[in-house]
Amino acid sequence: MASLQEQLLKAGLADEKKAKAVRQEKRKKRKQQPKGATEVSESQIRAQQARQEKAERDRQLNLERQKEAEQKAIHAQIRQLIETNRLDRSRGTESYQFVHNKKIKKLLVEPAMVDQLSRGRLAIVCINDQYEVVAEAVARKIMEREETAVVVLHDKPQQSEPEEDDPYAGYEIPDDLMW
Template sequence: MASLQDQLLKAGIVDAKKAKKIKQEQRKQAKQQPKGSVQVDEAKQLAQQALAEKAAKAKALNKQQQQQAEKKAIQAQIIQLISRHRIDRGDGDIAYQFTDGKKIKKLYVTALLQTQLSNGLIAIAKLNEGYELVPAVVADKIKQRDESVIVLINDKKDSIDEDDPYADYQIPDDLMW
């Protein structure tokens, strides 16, 4: 295969004197450089650096999009868990009060649901702008994904501490505040 210089000569674009002069200049430049050093092409370096920066930006953007997709998937799982396992409140006539952040909220529940809420068998979860009752097992699954969705889950009180000085003064289950 002929070099670019030979091709230009054949095409008549460059004459022989000019080609010889260019070749001599290239040899001079090569001899002027110390032995063992390689001529650095700045354009190649800049192109490689730009390519590396572009790849880093693309990687960061991809990671961010992946995190957003994971967040959306977790939110969809939470909504699905709540809507599938929500407990119907029925015609509740007892107001059950709880705190959501710094605000006191109220749900009307039946007597059975009130005792289950106070015993920690069911929990209150926030769905969009409303509140739903879900079993404690489902609430634990939701809590693993996002703790802020579970508004209230009472501790199950199976045993009473023996050293508790107020053990004789139990709080009644039907106490309303």
Template sequence: MGKSLQDQLLNMGLTDKKKAKQAEKHVKKQKKVQRKTGAEDETKLRAEQARKEKADRDRELNQQKTAEEERKAIQAQVKQLIEMNRLGDEIKGDVAHNFVLDKKVKKIHVAEKISDQLAKGRLAIAELEGVFELIPPKVAEKIQQREPDWPIVLNEKAPDTGDEEEDDPYADFQIPDDLMW
């Protein structure tokens, strides 16, 4: 039983040596082609995998770039909102208004009327490039919607008590001008 099928066919006379050699050549060729295509397939698979990994890295980098561009655009919008809506030099005064920003007490000098408006939430303080600017509260809310981490101080709006209150029992009494509190 040590004989191959080819030897057995030759011994029986069903084939000749020429056909046996052709069949042997054909089998060798097929094995050779199979080895080459197998190696090529593996190389193609590796190349395809490397291409997919590169595409994933590129996609991730593009997402990071897009996020960074969006962040810069939002910051530019916030700066523009502050610059366009800040109050001018008429706010300057002698009254020191203290406020808390990032767990630190800060101070700006404003007019007394402006200090009252800040305390009542009718004005807000926003920091822009190290300078404190006064802005309307609606603008401050827009800024906080766009950039929640932007340094803004906005007190809660106090209910209008009104200086000309109708039910004021002391409305008929005049306050002396020289009275200091």
């Protein structure tokens, strides 16, 4: 099969002088390039840049998908912890009020639960806009995964030594007063 140059010569669209000049120009370019170097065209450079940009976008998308999958897994773990460890509030007669998202919420619990909630032995957690009461240890596990899921968890009172000249040392202040 004849080259394009030979076909153009046969058709009379190019003459021998121009063909010879083109061959010499190609040869000069080849000689001027160092050995092992290949001529890279602009389109190849653009294509390579496009591949690199696409690979970077793909990496970013994969990172986002991994983060979303991790968030879903954490949410599922929290849901499972709450479902398996929530305390029964069906016989709750006293209301326990607390603040969540700058709003006062009310939860019916048993009288013993009110005392334990105020002492930090129980906690209130929120999942899917539902409030549940769980033990303090479970609430700490939930806090490790996501702190915003735990709505109410009071710190346990520290047993401090009374001062020697404290006139009110004999009077204990109750921390479960209902106003």
